[in-house]
Amino acid sequence: MADLAPTTVQTRPDQSDTELAEYLVRTAGDLAARMRTAGLTVDQKTSISDVVSDADKAAEAMIVAELAHSRPADGLLGEEGASAPGDRTWVIDPVDGTFNFVSNLPAWCSALALVDDEVPLLGAIYQPNTDEMWIGGVDHPTTLNGVPIPQLVDRPLHELAISTYLSPERLHEPELRESLLRAITGSASIRIIGSGSIELAAVASGRLGVWLHADTLPWDWMPGRAIIEAAGGVTEVFEHGGHRWHVAGPPTAVAQAKQTVVGAG
Secondary structure, eight states: OOOOSOSSOOOOTTSOHHHHHHHHHHHHHHHHHHHHHHOOOEEEEEETTEEEEHHHHHHHHHHHHHHHHHOTTSEEEETTSOEEOOSSEEEEEEEESHHHHHTTOSOOEEEEEEEETTEEEEEEEEETTTTEEEEEETTEEEEETTEEOOOOOOOOGGGSEEEOOOOGGGTTOHHHHHHHHHHHHTSSEEEOOSOHHHHHHHHHTTSSOEEEEESOOHHHHHHHHHHHHTTTOEEEEEEETTEEEEEEESHHHHHHHHHHHHTOO
16 A cells, blocks of 8 residues: 655644644544545454554554654653653544444544643544544633534533443443443433544533543543533543543533442432
């Protein structure tokens, strides 16, 4: 397959973090889409549904090269293995929802977060199939394609759709399964999309109500966390039953989801 990635770096050190993040996720998403059209090589990671394609690897390599040029003092943490210490850390998910991506399903994206001392300063999520770009952070109220989105309205869990996931190989874990079922039962509906960042962006946009997952990895959490917080939502990470739970959405629904997980609701 011909190399479809840019052959030279395109970013500049004088670009703002927001401009840089937007360019990187858009370019990564477009690169992955072109590579899918040309034909992919797909490998299995930990299970039949946990896969990686050469597009994931190429998109992450592109982002790493650009950041080495434009933010040489910053660190890296990428799903496909990028790792380097630095003043701040760019958390990279070059293709989030890879199973969807390789199955020609539309719900996948490229996502990025800039993190300082475990606090996300900025998140960017780009969904190529809908050409939607979410950006939000500490100094940037969340926008969708450059337009500020309304701040999240506080609502209870029973009025909202909950977005979650439990992999088949973990269904046998009673504490995990029962905790999740309690939260689902307390919601209006359930949606499983298969891309954590798209789900979190949908919560920020008011399309979904609350996001609840267990043992989430940083690249599946940090971009969307930044965007939800910059849209007026809240996020929380808590321990229960030997698992690390991640929940995000309107304040009341987040508190109620946590209560149901721990069995107090």
